[in-house]
Amino acid sequence: MKRSVIDTVDLTVEELDGIIKTACDIIDNPKAYSEKCKGKKLATLFFEPSTRTRLSFEAAMLELGGSVIGFSEASSSSAAKGESVADTAKVISCYADIIAMRHPKEGAPYVAAKNASIPLINAGDGSHCHPTQTLADLLTIYREKGRLNDLSVGFCGDLKYGRTVHSLINALSRYTGIKVVLISPNELRLPKYVREGVLEKKGMEYIETTDLESSLNSLDVLYMTRIQRERFFDADEYERLKDSYVLTAEKMQLAKPDTIVLHPLPRVNEISVKVDEDKRACYFKQVLNGKYMRMALILKLLKDAEEGVAPTHSEEHAFVGKLKCLNPRCITSTEQELEHKFEKTDVEGVYKCIYCEAEYKI
Numbered sequence: 001m002k003r004s005v006i007d008t009v010d011l012t013v014e015e016l017d018g019i020i021k022t023a024c025d026i027i028d029n030p031k032a033y034s035e036k037c038k039g040k041k042l043a044t045l046f047f048e049p050s051t052r053t054r055l056s057f058e059a060a061m062l063e064l065g066g067s068v069i070g071f072s073e074a075s076s077s078s079a080a081k082g083e084s085v086a087d088t089a090k091v092i093s094c095y096a097d098i099i100a101m102r103h104p105k106e107g108a109p110y111v112a113a114k115n116a117s118i119p120l121i122n123a124g125d126g127s128h129c130h131p132t133q134t135l136a137d138l139l140t141i142y143r144e145k146g147r148l149n150d151l152s153v154g155f156c157g158d159l160k161y162g163r164t165v166h167s168l169i170n171a172l173s174r175y176t177g178i179k180v181v182l183i184s185p186n187e188l189r190l191p192k193y194v195r196e197g198v199l200e201k202k203g204m205e206y207i208e209t210t211d212l213e214s215s216l217n218s219l220d221v222l223y224m225t226r227i228q229r230e231r232f233f234d235a236d237e238y239e240r241l242k243d244s245y246v247l248t249a250e251k252m253q254l255a256k257p258d259t260i261v262l263h264p265l266p267r268v269n270e271i272s273v274k275v276d277e278d279k280r281a282c283y284f285k286q287v288l289n290g291k292y293m294r295m296a297l298i299l300k301l302l303k304d305a306e307e308g309v310a311p312t313h314s315e316e317h318a319f320v321g322k323l324k325c326l327n328p329r330c331i332t333s334t335e336q337e338l339e340h341k342f343e344k345t346d347v348e349g350v351y352k353c354i355y356c357e358a359e360y361k362i
């Protein structure tokens with residue numbers, strides 16, 4: 001395994017600062033980077049739909065002078081024939097220098113990274129993590145607000161299945177003075193492993209509410225999200241919840257004059273197009289920032305691989321026992337012969353799956 005990024009916490013805060021610095025330098029001097037990856041290949045393995053993330057990875061590599069190979073749907077890869085994630089990763093390692101992988105199963109990119117001999121970047125796994133969206137979010141907050149500390153950040157919408165929310169909260173937990181306002185229907189609350197495992201563990205100030213309007217005047221950043229239809233097992237429940245929150249130009253009048261509005265996109269109904277005209281709407285800037293951050297991350301991981309920097313993931317404390325992960329979205333549910341492995345959490349008697357982080361009390 002080479003140094004890879006499965007979630008943002010795989011990078012130290014200093015490394016994140018370095019990536020932000022490189023991205024800002026790329027914005028100022030794009031020419032200086034146009035040949036940095038000459039002769040290098042990025043493989044984009046997308047087992048799930050994507051517009052922004054895949055094209056942004058591809059544009060990032062092309063702007064660095066490298067080239068791109070890959071596929072954009074599982075049906076056009078050997079996954080359709082039943083090939084395992086582990087085998088796909090071994091094969092792609094023979095063709096490319098770095099991988100960006102999106103997969104519906106949680107933990108799939110980690111399994112791929114363990115089996116690859118080149119660095120791998122998680123481009124989104126199920127409802128679990130989406131670290132490069134977080135890089136786009138962090139650069140946007142940094143460029144718009146001038147800081148990543150002392151911010152009140154509201155997350156609104158599908159906090160249960162929204163992987164971008166989980167990754168951004170994880171990343172923000174390492175900065176100081178962050179207050180989090182969680183705005184969601186009761187059915188779509190932030191999962192326990194993020195609420196307890198990140199917010200409470202790190203002693204972050206947070207509140208949960210179902211009301212967007214009354215929260216608006218306290219926020220520096222409002223992070224809107226789409227209700228994630230593809231993650232629902234019950235179509236009626238999706239229909240009932242899909243329009244829970246719609247940010248309109250009228251509601252924006254309740255926000256502070258300098259509140260910025262972010263959204264990982266795609267948007268469905270949750271932000272009225274009228275809001276696009278508001279200068280506080282930053283979601284299209286966020287898209288562009290994502291490309292620069294992906295350029296900076298590709299450069300960093302290729303350099304780390306060249307220098308033989310060790311991977312951050314270690315299974316030193318993981319164990320195999322009688323326990324099986326029951327999360328139907330976990331990669332252990334489909335990858336044949338993959339051992340179910342668990343790690344102790346900070347709570348006595350509670351263990352988590354090392355792939356999808358689902359917790360079990362025994």
Ligand code: NCD
Nearest residue numbers: 052053124164226264265266
């Ligand atoms: C997000 C994702 O894929 O999780 N999109 C993206 O990468 N920009 C958000 C979403 O699909 O709602």
